[in-house]
């Protein structure tokens with residue numbers, strides 16, 4: 052794709068460069084074609100995983116925190132899910148899945164049209180082709196008694212998925228500009244450094260119970276409107292009018308989802324879990340809440356320090372214990388939907404996010420905090436990832452240790468703990484020790500640099516690349532290609548590979564074959580075995596009907612019609628579609644389709660056109676492509 056867009060520039064230099072990249076990549080590919088993606092599981096282990104995955108009486112799902120995988124009895128799981136539904140603002144939907152999805156889609160199209168996006172091409176980035184209904188599933192809270200569930204709703208490919216992304220981009224800065232905003236634990240650590248305390252100070256954390264579904268929608272939207280009106284930089288992010296943004300938000304908030312046993316529910320209040328807009332909207336609402344009830348000058352309670360990371364708040368209190376209790380009850384009485392759980396410091400210690408905070412004299416001393424349920428599992432050294440990526444993980448952890456630990460003894464303890472953990476994850480001891488030893492000098496340099504204004508060097512480095520390739524990681528091959536591509540100013544990012552979690556956690560309902568979309572597919576003739584190869588972003592079912600209609604209407608540009616017209620005793624095997632590729636990106640799908648058509652003998656296929664032009668240098672891989680296609684046909 053990088054090559055194509057280079058050629059579209061059109062000047063001889065770019066065209067030559069494109070060809071250079073092509074020749075290099077195809078050469079590397081030739082060398083690397085027989086290399087296999089590495090797996091760190093034995094055949095027996097894979098067999099056991101397959102059997103667990105097929106058991107119908109259990110559900111395998113991720114734990115709420117700490118990277119563990121939970122196996123739960125299916126009946127229990129469903130019961131826990133309905134408990135969540137009963138506690139929230141949900142009612143059973145009265146309309147069908149299709150009616151509900153079409154309804155939202157049409158509202159969205161009408162709104163975009165009214166904003167002047169009259170051409171389909173203008174609307175396309177904000178719409179989802181062949182949308183699907185959201186699914187509710189549970190994460191199990193392994194650190195709480197009786198292992199309750201936390202509801203998650205997967206909204207990927209919901210009709211509003213794309214427009215939500217755009218609205219989130221517009222709203223995020225309003226949340227980030229709020230007084231109580233914590234970006235991450237490093238940001239919080241910097242703020243904690245500045246606090247002076249005395250013996251009467253109290254530390255506590257507050258947690259807002261199931262925040263997103265409890266945000267009062269009507270009030271929250273009013274807050275968003277006010278924040279947009281007060282935002283002087285809005286014009287830099289969008290040309291859209293505030294009224295239009297608000298109408299789009301209302302369309303996006305309408306949420307329906309399916310349960311694991313197939314029922315559809317509609318959310319009647321609160322922000323949908325799993326939609327990207329819920330984050331900034333809840334944030335903007337809470338900033339209003341804090342300004343109105345806590346930071347306002349007439350409020351008798353004045354927390355000395357109050358900062359918030361989504362639904363977690365950290366407080367330093369200086370007005371005494373009795374007042375602290377009263378303050379808590381005051382908070383609980385403000386808005387019936389917003390409820391807090393308070394955790395007070397114990398023996399002068401308060402864990403918050405991943406920071407262990409301890410009072411020591413007149414200041415707060417910190418170190419790294421880990422929940423007991425943390426599995427201490429990181430990507431295994433022997434897993435299928437580039438070594439530089441795996442090194443990045445340990446370096447990140449070590450950096451965090453240096454940043455968050457104030458006292459040398461805490462840091463030493465943390466580093467020795469990290470050494471054990473990474474050795475347990477199969478990292479070579481010698482390497483781990485070396486990285487840790489080198490970290491001292493590096494971190495000192497970094498902390499000096501932090502005092503100075505942030506250099507733009509890092510940013511420039513990223514944007515230097517002309518394009519970035521995403522490919523699966525293959526040991527030995529990937530490193531080479533990466534090095535050579537860098538010379539052409541093309542970056543490379545390894546794609547996420549298969550994990551055990553991905554292999555056995557199937558929480559989303561399987562989509563029936565003909566309802567699947569984004570495929571390169573083939574149909575064949577029942578009598579002469581000729582193939583038709585096509586690609587579609589729509590659901591396969593709709594694409595099939597279009598073909599069948601074209602045949603019925605005698606459309607001369609349809610390959611099936613032409614084939615059946617010249618061979619009038621032949622018939623197409625419509626009931627048997629074979630999927631050759633699964634690709635969301637339209638342009639990549641077109642390229643994959645063309646590569647396959649190009650690899651076939653012309654007598655083998657009934658396609659009338661070859662599709663996108665394919666560069667000759669790929670021809671030598673045609674036998675390999677034919678092999679891959681043959682394997683797909685059999686499976």
Ligand SMILES: [Zn+2]
Pocket residue numbers: 576577578579580581614618621622
């Ligand atoms: Zn035929």
